[in-house]
Amino acid sequence: MVQYLTTRLDASFAALSDATRRGVLEQLARADASITELAEQFQMTLTGMKKHVGVLERAGLVTTKKIGRVRTCRLGPRRLAEEMAWLERYRRHWDERFDELDRVVEELTRKEKSDEREKRK
Amino acid sequence: MNARSESKPGSVKSRTTVERTSDREVVVTRTINGPARIVYEAFTRADLFERWWVPRSMGMTLLSCDLDARVGGKYRLVFDHSPEPVAFFGTYVEVKPYSRLAWTNEEGGEGGPVTTVTFEEKDGKTLVVLRESHPSKESLDAAGTGAADAMGEQFDQLEELLVALGESSGQ
Numbered sequence: 001m002v003q004y005l006t007t008r009l010d011a012s013f014a015a016l017s018d019a020t021r022r023g024v025l026e027q028l029a030r031a032d033a034s035i036t037e038l039a040e041q042f043q044m045t046l047t048g049m050k051k052h053v054g055v056l057e058r059a060g061l062v063t064t065k066k067i068g069r070v071r072t073c074r075l076g077p078r079r080l081a082e083e084m085a086w087l088e089r090y091r092r093h094w095d096e097r098f099d100e101l102d103r104v105v106e107e108l109t110r111k112e113k114s115d116e117r118e119k120r121k
Numbered sequence: 122m123n124a125r126s127e128s129k130p131g132s133v134k135s136r137t138t139v140e141r142t143s144d145r146e147v148v149v150t151r152t153i154n155g156p157a158r159i160v161y162e163a164f165t166r167a168d169l170f171e172r173w174w175v176p177r178s179m180g181m182t183l184l185s186c187d188l189d190a191r192v193g194g195k196y197r198l199v200f201d202h203s204p205e206p207v208a209f210f211g212t213y214v215e216v217k218p219y220s221r222l223a224w225t226n227e228e229g230g231e232g233g234p235v236t237t238v239t240f241e242e243k244d245g246k247t248l249v250v251l252r253e254s255h256p257s258k259e260s261l262d263a264a265g266t267g268a269a270d271a272m273g274e275q276f277d278q279l280e281e282l283l284v285a286l287g288e289s290s291g292q
Binding site: 083086087090091093094095096097098099100101102103104105106108109112 | 136137138139141147149151153154155156159160162163169172173174175176178179247249251262
C-alpha cells in the first residue's frame with residue numbers, strides 16, 4: 001500500500017513539473033474542457049495536448065471521457081488534484097506580487113547607485 | 122502532505138515557489154534582485170508597499186494604505202470593492218529591521234493567521250521567505266489568495282467545485 005501510494009505520488013509530482021500541465025489543472029479546476037479547447041487555450045497542437053493530458057491522467061489528476069467525437073477532461077476526483085490546483089493559484093498570485101516588488105526594488109537600487117555616483121562627482 | 126508548486130528550471134518568468142509545509146502552514150519563497158535593506162523598506166514604507174502589493178492582475182484598487190511597522194503598531198489596507206470597500210488589517214508582532222517581520226491578520230476576527238517574513242541577503246540579492254501560519258486547516262484552505270478572494274466569483278465557483286469533488290471522492 002505504501003509502495004503504491006509512493007508510486008502514485010511520484011507520478012503526480014512528475015506530472016506537475018511542467019508549467020503547461022499545471023495550467024491545465026488550474027483551468028480544469030474552473031471548468032471541464034475538451035482536449036481541443038485546451039490545445040487552443042495553451043496554443044499547442046492537439047497531439048501535444050493529448051500527451052500532456054495523458055500524463056495527468058496516468059497520475060490520476062485528470063479523468064477523461066469520450067462523448068461522440070469529443071474527449072472531455074475534468075479534474076480527477078482526488079484530494080491531491082484539489083491541493084495542486086490550490087497551490088498553483090496561490091503561487092501565481094504571489095509570483096505576480098513579487099514581480100512587482102522586484103521592479104520597485106530594482107528601481108530603488110538603481111536610483112541609490114546613481115545618487116552615490118552623483119555625490120562622488 | 123508536503124506538496125510543492127514551483128517553476129520549471131530555466132523559466133524566466135516565475136521564480137516563486139510555494140510549499141505547503143503542513144495542514145496549517147504555507148511557505149512562499151522568492152529571490153528579489155536588490156539588497157535586504159531596500160526590500161525591507163518596500164515591505165514597511167506605505168508609499169513603496171502600495172506600488173507592489175496589489176498587482177494589476179488582481180483587478181482591485183487600493184484606496185488607502187497605512188503601515189506602522191513597529192512592534193504593536195497597526196496596519197490597515199482598504200480596497201475598493203462593491204457594494205462597499207473592504208479592509209485588511211492587523212498588528213505587527215515582530216519587527217527586526219532588514220531581517221524579519223511578522224504581523225497578524227485580524228480582518229476575519231481574532232485568532233486569524235500570522236504572516237512571518239524573513240529577508241536574507243546574499244550577493245546583493247535578497248531571499249524572501251514568507252510563512253503564513255493558520256489556526257486550522259480549514260482556515261488555510263479558505264485563505265487562498267487573501268485580498269483577491271474578496272473579488273471572487275471565480276474563486277467561489279472554484280470553491281463550490283472543490284466541495285463537490287470532495288463529496289464525490291468521499292463516496
